[in-house]
Amino acid sequence: MARLILKFGGTSVANVVRLEQVARIVKKEIDAGHQVAVVVSAMAGITNELVSFAHALCPSDVTLEHDVVLASGEQVTSGLLALALQRLGLKSRSYLSWQIPILTDASPSQAKILNIATHELETCFKENCIPVVAGFQGVTENRRVTTLGRGGSDATAVALAVALKADCCDIYTDVNGVYTADPRLVFYAQKLETITYAEMFELASQGAKVLQARSVELAMKHKVKLRVLSSFSESEGTTVVEERNKVEGTLISGIAHTQNEAKVTLIDIPDQNGMAAIVGSLFEHQICADMIVQNSLQDGKSNLTFVLQKSDLDRSVPLLEDVKKKIGFTDIIVNKEIAKISVVGIGMRSNLEIVTILFKTLAERGINVQIISTSEIRLSVVIDLKHMSEALETLHTAFNLDEKKV
Amino acid sequence: MARLILKFGGTSVANVVRLEQVARIVKKEIDAGHQVAVVVSAMAGITNELVSFAHALCPSDVTLEHDVVLASGEQVTSGLLALALQRLGLKSRSYLSWQIPILTDASPSQAKILNIATHELETCFKENCIPVVAGFQGVTENRRVTTLGRGGSDATAVALAVALKADCCDIYTDVNGVYTADPRLVFYAQKLETITYAEMFELASQGAKVLQARSVELAMKHKVKLRVLSSFSESEGTTVVEERNKVEGTLISGIAHTQNEAKVTLIDIPDQNGMAAIVGSLFEHQICADMIVQNSLQDGKSNLTFVLQKSDLDRSVPLLEDVKKKIGFTDIIVNKEIAKISVVGIGMRSNLEIVTILFKTLAERGINVQIISTSEIRLSVVIDLKHMSEALETLHTAFNLDEKKV
Numbered sequence: 100m101a102r103l104i105l106k107f108g109g110t111s112v113a114n115v116v117r118l119e120q121v122a123r124i125v126k127k128e129i130d131a132g133h134q135v136a137v138v139v140s141a142m143a144g145i146t147n148e149l150v151s152f153a154h155a156l157c158p159s160d161v162t163l164e165h166d167v168v169l170a171s172g173e174q175v176t177s178g179l180l181a182l183a184l185q186r187l188g189l190k191s192r193s194y195l196s197w198q199i200p201i202l203t204d205a206s207p208s209q210a211k212i213l214n215i216a217t218h219e220l221e222t223c224f225k226e227n228c229i230p231v232v233a234g235f236q237g238v239t240e241n242r243r244v245t246t247l248g249r250g251g252s253d254a255t256a257v258a259l260a261v262a263l264k265a266d267c268c269d270i271y272t273d274v275n276g277v278y279t280a281d282p283r284l285v286f287y288a289q290k291l292e293t294i295t296y297a298e299m300f301e302l303a304s305q306g307a308k309v310l311q312a313r314s315v316e317l318a319m320k321h322k323v324k325l326r327v328l329s330s331f332s333e334s335e336g337t338t339v340v341e342e343r344n345k346v347e348g349t350l351i352s353g354i355a356h357t358q359n360e361a362k363v364t365l366i367d368i369p370d371q372n373g374m375a376a377i378v379g380s381l382f383e384h385q386i387c388a389d390m391i392v393q394n395s396l397q398d399g400k401s402n403l404t405f406v407l408q409k410s411d412l413d414r415s416v417p418l419l420e421d422v423k424k425k426i427g428f429t430d431i432i433v434n435k436e437i438a439k440i441s442v443v444g445i446g447m448r449s450n451l452e453i454v455t456i457l458f459k460t461l462a463e464r465g466i467n468v469q470i471i472s473t474s475e476i477r478l479s480v481v482i483d484l485k486h487m488s489e490a491l492e493t494l495h496t497a498f499n500l501d502e503k504k505v
Numbered sequence: 506m507a508r509l510i511l512k513f514g515g516t517s518v519a520n521v522v523r524l525e526q527v528a529r530i531v532k533k534e535i536d537a538g539h540q541v542a543v544v545v546s547a548m549a550g551i552t553n554e555l556v557s558f559a560h561a562l563c564p565s566d567v568t569l570e571h572d573v574v575l576a577s578g579e580q581v582t583s584g585l586l587a588l589a590l591q592r593l594g595l596k597s598r599s600y601l602s603w604q605i606p607i608l609t610d611a612s613p614s615q616a617k618i619l620n621i622a623t624h625e626l627e628t629c630f631k632e633n634c635i636p637v638v639a640g641f642q643g644v645t646e647n648r649r650v651t652t653l654g655r656g657g658s659d660a661t662a663v664a665l666a667v668a669l670k671a672d673c674c675d676i677y678t679d680v681n682g683v684y685t686a687d688p689r690l691v692f693y694a695q696k697l698e699t700i701t702y703a704e705m706f707e708l709a710s711q712g713a714k715v716l717q718a719r720s721v722e723l724a725m726k727h728k729v730k731l732r733v734l735s736s737f738s739e740s741e742g743t744t745v746v747e748e749r750n751k752v753e754g755t756l757i758s759g760i761a762h763t764q765n766e767a768k769v770t771l772i773d774i775p776d777q778n779g780m781a782a783i784v785g786s787l788f789e790h791q792i793c794a795d796m797i798v799q800n801s802l803q804d805g806k807s808n809l810t811f812v813l814q815k816s817d818l819d820r821s822v823p824l825l826e827d828v829k830k831k832i833g834f835t836d837i838i839v840n841k842e843i844a845k846i847s848v849v850g851i852g853m854r855s856n857l858e859i860v861t862i863l864f865k866t867l868a869e870r871g872i873n874v875q876i877i878s879t880s881e882i883r884l885s886v887v888i889d890l891k892h893m894s895e896a897l898e899t900l901h902t903a904f905n906l907d908e909k910k911v
Contacts, residue, residue: 115558115561115562118562119562149581152521152581152585153584153585153588155521156521156524156525156585156588156589156592157588157589157591157592162588162591163598164584164585164587164588164591164598164599165584165588166584167580167583167584167587167599167601168580168581168584168585168588170580171577171578171580171581171584172577174573174574174576174577174580175555175558175574175577177573178559178570178571178572178573178574178577179558179559179562179570179574181570181573182559182562182563182568182570182571182574183562183563185563185568185570186562186563192569192570193570193573195573195650197603198648198649242604243604244601
């Protein structure tokens with residue numbers, strides 16, 4: 100008997116028919132003799148709808164009331180799945196974060212899990228009852244409702260796996276596993292049997308939507324066995340592992356992309372202190388500037404370019420205008436028409452060949468690299484949005500990732 | 506300074522624009538120097554949608570998981586209204602039932618409020634913060650989520666008014682107040698300035714949707730000043746009072762109707778014990794048979810006719826089939842094409858004239874009375890559904906309720 104955490108995402112629980120299918124998947128694991136706790140997301144589309152309501156009423160700051168609104172989606176699904184399991188003759192009940200409790204800090208819409216009490220859930224297991232835990236939500240010490248940020252149900256699942264010492268954490272999605280690139284954009288994308296935590300973390304951080312980056316980090320830290328599976332098919336999925344054999348010729352494991360970012364350039368900043376003021380001002384407001392590039396100009400001034408989430412843009416521009424008044428640079432140029440493409444692989448560690456292939460491939464297609472940044476196992480470039488698909492496909496081929504489709 | 510409970514129903518909070526209007530109504534009371542707690546329903550249509558999900562997954566029994574699903578609707582509105590109030594510069598936060606707590610028994614989907622703790626809300630008042638309480642929901646001793654049944658937000662509001670010793674409980678709806686009949690069906694229906702608790706209770710019990718019957722009962726018991734107002738207009742509304750002057754010529758205060766019931770007739774029941782078995786069997790399953798009529802037949806047998814909620818019919822028929830096997834009557838006849846019309850008024854106490862007018866008026870139109878039942882201040886008749894509108898209009902005229910429209 101193994102103890103499993105099964106997590107089902109929004110498309111897996113999108114409607115009553117899908118919920119019945121999820122109930123059958125859970126039953127199969129129970130029938131195989133396993134002990135199962137389930138974590139569910141909100142039905143597909145619901146969270147976006149709730150966000151739009153809250154945003155319409157309060158376009159600027161995010162308060163804990165946003166979290167109260169957003170957390171309701173997972174509540175619905177947890178109750179419905181418990182009903183679907185009861186219908187199959189299984190004992191089941193829903194658990195909301197405050198009932199467990201899943202204790203978090205009080206950061207609105209991006210709370211961090213501090214502790215998960217296991218007593219309630221262990222009691223549920225002892226009674227042969229299947230707990231269906233509402234993902235994404237938490238509760239503060241002061242009994243306020245919080246949410247864990249986008250993809251937060253993955254974090255709930257992994258944190259539960261840690262707390263309950265589960266043997267495996269299975270993340271059910273609408274894709275068969277982790278792919279070398281988004282199969283909707285890259286025809287020859289292929290499914291990976293395994294991927295390392297580190298690679299998965301980089302891909303998730305850089306736009307691969309299959310897993311939330313923070314949950315991968317948590318799984319890596321606690322060595323939680325993580326699998327990505329489809330609730331729509333019975334294929335094998337992808338297992339996230341600690342180490343894997345470097346297959347001949349594959350320096351790169353996958354390519355991620357995102358078009359959620361905008362490029363901001365500040366012109367003619369007078370001195371070095373200005374830089375700190377700018378990035379500091381954004382950081383104070385929890386806005387993260389990424390891929391920061393400074394061009395020193397001849398007259399002692401410099402230009403600063405960085406990338407922000409598009410969703411942070413409305414908040415950022417007034418902040419930058421304030422800094423502009425204080426330290427006096429000449430212009431703020433915003434470009435939303437960009438894409439970031441990231442190639443990721445443990446095989447690229449200290450391998451300069453990657454950079455060469457990447458630049459050569461893009462140059463041959465006349466695609467200009469606007470910014471570049473690297474980590475130990477990742478290389479990201481910002482390009483013009485209109486070249487995104489082409490860049491993905493040609494890089495996928497250039498790094499020998501194409502599946503040999505018959 | 507008065508302490509007010511303001512309750513807003515589903516159409517009053519149906520969308521973002523309506524929520525902003527509700528926030529302005531709340532602000533007006535705050536600006537007038539009052540202390541305000543708000544109770545909200547789910548956005549119009551949401552509860553029905555959630556019920557349909559739950560019903561699709563679990564068509565037979567109702568469990569506490571239904572309540573977990575249903576309670577989410579009020580959670581959304583409470584968070585959203587708190588945001589709308591914050592936007593107007595007011596301090597506000599949402600309260601879910603478990604945060605207060607509003608303690609109930611554990612009856613799924615028809616829980617009764619046992620106690621409301623006031624500490625949290627009084628603290629909120631002290632901080633000049635406006636609590637926005639999610640209506641309709643409660644929490645059990647064992648920290649399970651419950652709901653209070655249809656219209657339960659009214660009960661939340663009145664129970665809060667009692668617990669917080671509020672000066673007034675204002676129920677905001679999409680109509681201007683309590684009418685002598687449904688204005689959508691009766692053109693000459695007029696708004697009442699006042700109505701007694703007893704009359705309001707009877708009207709609400711017999712189909713008038715403006716207030717939940719149980720909440721009226723609670724208000725009557727604790728003498729809570731209750732007003733019915735519109736969030737769509739600034740008209741005066743209706744005040745529910747203990748006693749009112751009988752206006753000359755108006756024996757009747759209003760006419761309610763419902764088409765949610767079905768008539769069941771059981772044929773050739775052998776003996777008296779059978780009756781108890783039948784009604785007892787339904788009652789055991791929380792199904793309430795109303796307007797029970799027994800016709801004794803010459804051979805010692807009898808027919809039994811009663812009225813049930815249509816929504817209970819699917820559960821009731823199998824139960825009646827079981828009883829039929831045990832005690833052996835010959836047939837179960839179900840008629841869903843009925844309407845129940847109830848005339849209500851404190852003026853009709855021991856006034857036989859009412860029955861005379863009612864029968865005469867309906868007879869003149871060729872409308873057959875199938876069942877009749879009375880309480881001290883109410884007279885209800887079951888008629889064919891197709892005559893409902895006609896009966897409402899002619900009785901409204903016959904009892905001198907028609908407004909003198911110019």
